[in-house]
Amino acid sequence: MSAGVTRADQVVPPGTTWSRVKPHLTGWMFALPFVVVFAVFLAIPIVASFVLSFTNFGIANIQDWFSADLIGVENYTNLVDDEKFLKAARNTGVFVLFGVPLTIAFGLIAAVGLNQALGRAVALFRVGYYLPVVTSIVAIAVVWRYLLAPDTGLINLALDVVGIDGPNWLGQRSTALGSIIALGVWRNLGFDMVIFLAALQGINPTLYEAARVDGARPWHIFRHITVPLLRPAILFLTVITTAGYLQLFEEPFVMTGGGPLDSTLSVSMYVYQQGFSFLNLGYASAIAYALFVAIVVLAAIQFRLLRSDDTA
Amino acid sequence: MTTLETARQLPPVAPVDPPRAASGLSSKWWIYALLTVGLLAMIGPFAWMLLGSLKTQRELLQIPPTWLPEDPTTANYTRLLDRLDFPRYFWNSTLIAVMITLSNLVFCSMMGYALAKLRFFGRDKLLLLVLGTMLIPGSVTLVPLFVLMSKLGLVDNIFAVILPAAAGPVGVFLMRQFMLGIPDDLLEAGRVDGASEFFLFRKIVIPLSAPALAALAILTFLPAWNSLLWPLVVLTSEENFTLPVALAIFARGQFAADYGLLMAGSVVLVVPVILLFLLLQRHFTQSFTMSGIKG
Numbered sequence: 001m002s003a004g005v006t007r008a009d010q011v012v013p014p015g016t017t018w019s020r021v022k023p024h025l026t027g028w029m030f031a032l033p034f035v036v037v038f039a040v041f042l043a044i045p046i047v048a049s050f051v052l053s054f055t056n057f058g059i060a061n062i063q064d065w066f067s068a069d070l071i072g073v074e075n076y077t078n079l080v081d082d083e084k085f086l087k088a089a090r091n092t093g094v095f096v097l098f099g100v101p102l103t104i105a106f107g108l109i110a111a112v113g114l115n116q117a118l119g120r121a122v123a124l125f126r127v128g129y130y131l132p133v134v135t136s137i138v139a140i141a142v143v144w145r146y147l148l149a150p151d152t153g154l155i156n157l158a159l160d161v162v163g164i165d166g167p168n169w170l171g172q173r174s175t176a177l178g179s180i181i182a183l184g185v186w187r188n189l190g191f192d193m194v195i196f197l198a199a200l201q202g203i204n205p206t207l208y209e210a211a212r213v214d215g216a217r218p219w220h221i222f223r224h225i226t227v228p229l230l231r232p233a234i235l236f237l238t239v240i241t242t243a244g245y246l247q248l249f250e251e252p253f254v255m256t257g258g259g260p261l262d263s264t265l266s267v268s269m270y271v272y273q274q275g276f277s278f279l280n281l282g283y284a285s286a287i288a289y290a291l292f293v294a295i296v297v298l299a300a301i302q303f304r305l306l307r308s309d310d311t312a
Numbered sequence: 313m314t315t316l317e318t319a320r321q322l323p324p325v326a327p328v329d330p331p332r333a334a335s336g337l338s339s340k341w342w343i344y345a346l347l348t349v350g351l352l353a354m355i356g357p358f359a360w361m362l363l364g365s366l367k368t369q370r371e372l373l374q375i376p377p378t379w380l381p382e383d384p385t386t387a388n389y390t391r392l393l394d395r396l397d398f399p400r401y402f403w404n405s406t407l408i409a410v411m412i413t414l415s416n417l418v419f420c421s422m423m424g425y426a427l428a429k430l431r432f433f434g435r436d437k438l439l440l441l442v443l444g445t446m447l448i449p450g451s452v453t454l455v456p457l458f459v460l461m462s463k464l465g466l467v468d469n470i471f472a473v474i475l476p477a478a479a480g481p482v483g484v485f486l487m488r489q490f491m492l493g494i495p496d497d498l499l500e501a502g503r504v505d506g507a508s509e510f511f512l513f514r515k516i517v518i519p520l521s522a523p524a525l526a527a528l529a530i531l532t533f534l535p536a537w538n539s540l541l542w543p544l545v546v547l548t549s550e551e552n553f554t555l556p557v558a559l560a561i562f563a564r565g566q567f568a569a570d571y572g573l574l575m576a577g578s579v580v581l582v583v584p585v586i587l588l589f590l591l592l593q594r595h596f597t598q599s600f601t602m603s604g605i606k607g
Contacts (some may be wrong), residue, residue, distance in 0.1 A: 027432025028510045034423035034479045035438070037415075041476040042445055045456035052455060062462050113347050116340060121347075127593060128351045132356060134540040134589050138556040139578035142563055143361040146571050152373050154360065186353070247449045248456055252541055271451040276545055281455045287450040295447060 049285045057282035068282065075286035085287060087262050088270040095266065096245045102185045104237050107192025108230070112222070114193070115200045126197070130190040137187070141254035144183060145170065170256050173263040180251050180264050187251070188244075192237050199233040202224070209290055235306040242302065243295050267291050358582070365389070365576040372571045388576035396558070397550065397582060405554040408470055408543075409536040416532040417525055419479035424487025425513055426429045429499060439488070442481045454545065461546055472546045473554070477536055483528050490524035491517060526595045530588075536587060555581045 052068075053075055061068040079085050083151055132140060147154050148169040156166030168180045203226065211221045227234075249268035252258055258265035258273075267287060275284030365374060365388050366381040392398040402525070426432065427439050457476055458467075466472040494517060502512045518525070540556045547553055559577045567573055 023430065024432040027426050027430040027435060030422045030426035030430060030509070030513070031435075031438065032421040032430075035483060037419060037475070037479040038442065038445075038481070041397075041457065041460075041478075042453060042481075043441070045453040045460065046445065046448060048450050048459075052459075057459075062459055064461075065459070110347075110350060113343050113350075117347060118341050121344070123593070125347050125351055128355045129588065131355055131586070131589070134534055134585055135582045136556050136559075136578075136585070138538075138540060138559045138563070139361065139582045140357070142559070142571075142574045142578045143357045143364070145563075146364065146372075146575070147357060147360065152377070153373060154377060157375065157377060162387075190354070223511065243447055243449075247451065249451070254540075254563070256562065266513035268449070268451045272541070272545075275455045275458070281459065285452075285455050288449065288454065291449055292452050295449060299447060 034107070049288060052282050053286035053289050055282040057285075059281070061281075071282075075283050076290070078283070079286065079290060084262060084265070085267075085270060088265045088267045089264055091177060091263070092246060092248055092267045094177060095184065096242055097247050099181050099184045099245050100238065100241045102181070103188050103241055104192055104234065106185060106189040107237070108196050109195040110189060111196035111200055112226070114197060126194070129193055132187045133190040138254055139251040140183075140187060140249075145255060148179065168293040171260060173260055176256055176260060176264045180248075180255060183251050183255065184245065188241070192241070195233055195237055196230065199230050203229050230304065235302070238306065239299050239302050242298055246291060246295050246298070323568050358586075361575050361578050361582070364571060365579045367572060369570065369572050388572040389580075391573055392576055392580065396557070396577075398555075398577065399554050400551060401555045401558045402580065404470060405537060405556075408473050408554060411474045412536040413529050413533045415474075415478040416480065416483045416574060417529060418529060420483030420487050421518065421521065421525065422513070423479070423484045424491050425517055427484065427488045428491035429431070429494070429517070430509065442484055446481050446485070450541065454542070457542070459562060467546055468548045468552055470547070470552055473539070473543050476542070477539075478534075482534070483532060486528055486531070487521065487524055490521055494520050523595075526545070526592070530592060530595055533588075534585065 054070055054072060055068040056071050056074075057065075057068040110125075110129055114122060114129075117125060146152075148156075150156060150166070150168040150171065153166075153169075157171070159166040168176050169175050207225055207229075208221060211225055216224075247268050248266040249272070252264040252266055253269055253272075256264045258269050268291065271284050271287045271291070274280045274287060363379070363381060366384045366386070367378070368383065368385055368387070371382060373377055379541070408507075423442075427435060453476070461467050462474045466475075498516055499512050502516060538556060539554070540560060543554050543557045544560065547557060555577075559574065559581060562577070563574050
């Protein structure tokens, strides 16, 4: 997928300055509208956020930016002693640790099952499994809060039938984070399924034929042919699901508001709280940057681990 | 990557899988059973939402619950109109999502073309810079964007939602990857005939890129329509709310226990997306695999 050499340069006749400058101007003309939006609303804010993280920028500085004081790494050293941040980091870590493998596993199971199904049923299943991916988290939260309600929710009423006294899923510390993880898996497994399905359909059926002729059992075929061939898809999904789950915000924000007692508070939610409830904009930027570093480091580690397996 | 690539390049010898055809449905009943249980878990909540939106508050809290509404009512929907300004939120959401989608189509296809097919000073560095921002979490730009919007006087203005989303790196990447596949000879012929780059872009590149543009439209419309965090931060007065912001605020505030109203609002929020999804199903999954496996 290298950029390659396009031939635009070859049509430029050597000679006048204008003919030498023109292709560059044309290129930049096409790039400019994007570059302006990109620079003003993404690139510069990314740098600004880094600078902000070394200041005590507060709401009072919002009109006169340079009235904030540089305080060095104080925001970052404060993180280590901030109980609430540590709790948010722990919750986010637990969400990633359980959420990522579960999402990928369920996505894979659904894809393998769907790959066996025939005809129109496939389309129906695919639409159904994919529905939560494309719908708004706010709508999802409304119906799941109703389903998980302690006394009137369908889930606890169903558990009642089999004699289990269902807990107050979102209202108590022991089950709230678990419920959020389950919701995250439910909401995102359809995406993984689609990626796996595309990869599965790319596997040559003769490989399966050969294995069957050799008398391999279905489980062995899955374990020794399907999974190794899916490694690129697994790597891709691990990296992007981890990066996405580390940014956990919407699920707890709409389901629990971070409670009870911060048991579902995530790092991104804490950025939001510090920035827009407590108006410590400098500190919020430092938290966001710490999260960014965690994402990059984890992605790099995953690339190392899963790549080296591939070549081994 | 290598194993999968090779496996893919092998010619598909057997178009119909013989053992699959031979064993038929009967031996696979348990796969269908499992898939169906899964399907119920996935779409059940949506069905429950739709049914719930047609029930009265009394029926919603009844034990044991009713499956189908005993006395179907549209009262929840009329309340969205009478007591809340849902048409307004719907309009705001539509306006924002459409503007974001259109601007992405224009900006990202132009940028993609420049990166894929034109040679100009700084191109490769620009590409790296754009790709480099793809892993950066949204919360990093949250605070500076708010500070910037305050300075520009755009807080509580829907343009504060539109502008930062008007062009994204994912779209550029998608368009560039697709346009790399357009043969240079095609453009070359036009250049020899003296056509301008803009003419080539409009008359050759854009028509050929239709599948990628469809994918890009879906990939930008969806998050724009569903977007919650940034609009919640930057839109403060009710008349500027989008559907998700309005619903999220009502769900946490005075209507927290009014399930009927909230579920009717959820239906209004979800139905346009489901309709689009059913209509463009093929493009949908394609758009995600395109942005996924290729990127």
